[in-house]
Structures are given as C-alpha cells and as structure tokens.
Amino acid sequence: MSASFDIAIVGGGLAGCAAALHARRMGASVILFERGRCGAQASGVNYGGVRQQGRHPAELPLARRSRAIWSNLQSLVGSDCEFRATGHLKLARSDADMHDLAAHRELLGSHEIHAEILERAELRLRFPYVAPIYAGASFCPEDGQANPRLVAPAFARAARALGADIRECCLVKEIRVSEQGFLLWLAGDPSPVRARRLVNTAGAWGAAIAASLGDQVEEAVMAPNMCVTEPIAPLIGPNLGICGGGIYIRQTGQGSVVFGSGLGIADQHQLKARPLAEVTCEAARSAIAMVPALADVLLVRTWTGIEGRMPDGLPVVGPSPTLDGLFHAFGFSGHGFQLGPAVGAVLAELCLEDHSPTEIDGLSMSRFEKRPAASDAAGLHSA
Numbered sequence: 001m002s003a004s005f006d007i008a009i010v011g012g013g014l015a016g017c018a019a020a021l022h023a024r025r026m027g028a029s030v031i032l033f034e035r036g037r038c039g040a041q042a043s044g045v046n047y048g049g050v051r052q053q054g055r056h057p058a059e060l061p062l063a064r065r066s067r068a069i070w071s072n073l074q075s076l077v078g079s080d081c082e083f084r085a086t087g088h089l090k091l092a093r094s095d096a097d098m099h100d101l102a103a104h105r106e107l108l109g110s111h112e113i114h115a116e117i118l119e120r121a122e123l124r125l126r127f128p129y130v131a132p133i134y135a136g137a138s139f140c141p142e143d144g145q146a147n148p149r150l151v152a153p154a155f156a157r158a159a160r161a162l163g164a165d166i167r168e169c170c171l172v173k174e175i176r177v178s179e180q181g182f183l184l185w186l187a188g189d190p191s192p193v194r195a196r197r198l199v200n201t202a203g204a205w206g207a208a209i210a211a212s213l214g215d216q217v218e219e220a221v222m223a224p225n226m227c228v229t230e231p232i233a234p235l236i237g238p239n240l241g242i243c244g245g246g247i248y249i250r251q252t253g254q255g256s257v258v259f260g261s262g263l264g265i266a267d268q269h270q271l272k273a274r275p276l277a278e279v280t281c282e283a284a285r286s287a288i289a290m291v292p293a294l295a296d297v298l299l300v301r302t303w304t305g306i307e308g309r310m311p312d313g314l315p316v317v318g319p320s321p322t323l324d325g326l327f328h329a330f331g332f333s334g335h336g337f338q339l340g341p342a343v344g345a346v347l348a349e350l351c352l353e354d355h356s357p358t359e360i361d362g363l364s365m366s367r368f369e370k371r372p373a374a375s376d377a378a379g380l381h382s383a
C-alpha cells in the first residue's frame with residue numbers, strides 16, 4: 001500500500017514550504033516534493049525586498065498578513081532570516097508621480113498600512129545620499145528586506161521538525177485524480193503517493209502542473225536582472241524603489257549593495273537563467289543616477305532566477321475552478337517573496353477549513369475566464 005497524506009505539496013519554494021509549516025501547525029499530515037533543494041529557485045535567489053507599498057489592491061490583504069508573519073519569523077521558524085524593517089522609499093520622478101503616490105497612500109491607509117509623503121526638501125533632508133533629482137517620495141517605514149537564501153529553507157526545516165515529510169531531489173512526474181483525492185508518481189518510484197488535497201506551488205512550472213489536471217492558464221517566465229557590490233560602509237537605509245518601476249536598491253547588514261533593474265533570460269525547461277551584460281551595465285548606470293555615491297563601488301556578481309509571470313502581473317492564489325481538493329499558488333510575477341509566508345497560511349486554511357479569512361478573490365484563477373487583464377499596481381510596481 002502506498003503512503004497516504006492529508007495534503008501533498010508540489011514545489012518547495014517559499015509558498016510551498018510555508019504551506020507545509022502552516023498545515024502541520026494545523027495538525028494535517030503533509031508531504032512536500034521539491035525537485036531540487038527547498039528555496040533553490042526564485043525564492044532563494046531574489047532581490048530580498050519585503051514591501052507592501054506599490055502593490056495592487058488584490059494583493060494587499062495577503063501582503064498585510066504576511067507582514068505580521070515577517071515580524072514573527074524568529075518564533076515561527078527559529079531564525080529572523082535577516083528580516084529588517086528598514087522601510088521602503090518609493091521615489092517620484094515628477095509631480096504626476098507624486099499624485100500617484102498620494103493616491104496609493106490612501107489605498108495603503110485603508111489596509112492600515114502607514115506611508116508618509118515626503119516633499120522634495122524633506123526627502124533631501126532625511127535621505128541625503130539619494131540624488132537631488134526627485135520630486136519627492138513615499139516612505140513606508142514597516143517595509144524592509146530579508147536574506148532570500150535563508151527563508152524557504154527555514155520554513156522547510158521548521159515544517160520537518162513538526163513532522164512534515166519534506167522530500168528534496170524528488171521530481172513529481174505525474175498526478176492523477178482518484179476517488180479519495182490525488183495520486184502522485186515520483187521519478188524513479190513505481191508506487192504513487194496518495195493525498196486527499198493537492199497544493200500546486202510549483203513556481204514558474206505551476207501552470208504546467210495545473211494544465212495536467214485540467215486547469216488551463218497562461219504563465220510566462222521572467223528573470224529579473226540582479227547585481228551585488230563589494231561591502232561598503234553603511235550608506236543606504238531603506239529599500240529604495242521608484243514610481244513606475246525601474247531601478248531598486250538596498251544595502252544588506254553586511255554592507256553589500258544589492259540592486260536590480262531589467263530582465264535577464266530564463267528557460268524553465270532547461271532550468272537555466274542568466275543575467276545579461278548590457279542590462280547589468282544599464283542597471284549600474286541607473287543605480288549611480290539614484291545614489292551617486294555608488295559610482296566608485298565595485299560590482300562583484302550578477303545573477304537572476306526563474307520566475308513565473310501571469311498575463312496581468314498578479315499571481316494565481318486559491319482553489320482550482322474545476323477540481324475539488326486542488327489549490328494553486330504560482331505565477332507571482334516578480335513580487336511573491338514578501339507574500340510567501342501568508343500564502344502558505346492561506347493555502348493551509350483552504351485545504352483544511354475550505355475558507356481563509358484573508359481576502360484573495362482578486363487572485364482567483366477564474367479571473368482569466370471572466371475579464372481582461374488588470375493593470376499592474378497602478379504603475380507603482382518594483383521589487
């Protein structure tokens with residue numbers, strides 16, 4: 001007889017590992033399959049921005065819930081994963097941007113997220129290392145940054161310590177629906193694993209898993225181009241972004257400056273992604289334009305990762321529109337790191353209680369059947 005679980009999870013990124021932990025905490029038997037290592041794909045190689053500011057209204061309830069978990073990581077997973085509420089400063093290039101930031105501040109306020117609008121002179125006074133070219137900014141003090149390398153593995157370890165069966169180097173090759181739920185076949189193993197509920201957190205491979213179970217949705221790949229410098233003396237406080245997207249910059253506790261802008265290339269079938277030299281050079285120019293003191297700092301490494309992108313730039317989070325017992329969370333479109341801890345909580349609730357108190361209706365897969373693409377965060381998106 002093959003093993004049987006309440007919940008099987010495909011994909012050990014942050015969304016899947018968080019789902020495993022939350023589901024174990026709720027008492028379910030859980031098995032998670034990760035083809036490589038937990039957190040080795042997008043969840044482990046991202047920029048590390050943990051921001052609520054700049055998000056689409058459909059994501060804000062999840063972002064809000066996640067933010068509470070980010071503060072509580074030490075007690076939840078035994079490490080703070082270098083999460084620091086350094087704040088997130090979104091810069092305005094023009095008066096029109098300032099208008100957008102003010103409108104977004106109202107939206108954030110309706111979710112109890114506080115942001116301050118800084119006029120040009122105050123921006124200059126409080127953040128003198130930012131180039132004096134901006135019309136102003138919006139500052140969200142409780143946003144911040146974390147070390148992506150640490151987070152998904154910490155959730156996986158905590159889930160395993162609570163009894164979740166976390167299987168790394170374990171590729172799910174085929175899934176079929178059965179009377180009791182789902183049967184999963186793993187590479188090199190003829191006996192299927194059984195589970196009552198199935199969670200699809202397969203990242204850029206999520207749509208392929210969904211399609212194999214009858215849920216058709218378009219998912220493309222994207223590969224944000226990342227750079228890191230040598231460590232320098234403390235210079236940059238908050239995580240910096242810009243209205244309408246473009247360059248984003250943060251300084252780690254160790255002194256390195258991480259920045260990103262533009263896209264590299266990725267092939268999700270070959271599991272390969274690489275940054276592009278011309279994009280890196282442009283990103284470096286943009287970084288210096290934003291923080292002139294970076295001009296003489298040595299760039300030591302560039303990288304990217306494989307991320308799923310949905311046509312409207314918002315993830316799919318929620319139950320399958322066609323199959324009972326199946327739940328999806330994938331296609332985070334470049335901004336799922338901050339959301340990951342709460343995505344796991346919501347998935348666990350959906351699996352075990354058929355309902356989550358967190359509003360996710362705007363992220364339903366069925367939105368693609370009903371209406372044209374939503375716009376991305378009112379032009380405010382950046383990592």
Ligand SMILES: Cc1cc2nc3c(=O)[nH]c(=O)nc-3n(C[C@H](O)[C@H](O)[C@H](O)COP(=O)(O)OP(=O)(O)OC[C@H]3O[C@@H](n4cnc5c(N)ncnc54)[C@H](O)[C@@H]3O)c2cc1C
Nearest residue numbers: 011013015035043046047049172203305332335336337338
């Ligand atoms: C370079 C970069 C920078 C980013 N910067 C930010 C940022 O600053 N802030 C932010 O909020 N977000 C950011 N993101 C986005 C964020 O990293 C992702 O949205 C998030 O990590 C997605 O998590 P996930 O668990 O859905 O996917 P992943 O981390 O990709 O995990 C999915 C896992 O599923 C596994 N898998 C797939 N198919 C199978 C199978 N058949 N069997 C077994 N395992 C399988 C894969 O191996 C993978 O490990 C960035 C992304 C990238 C790539």
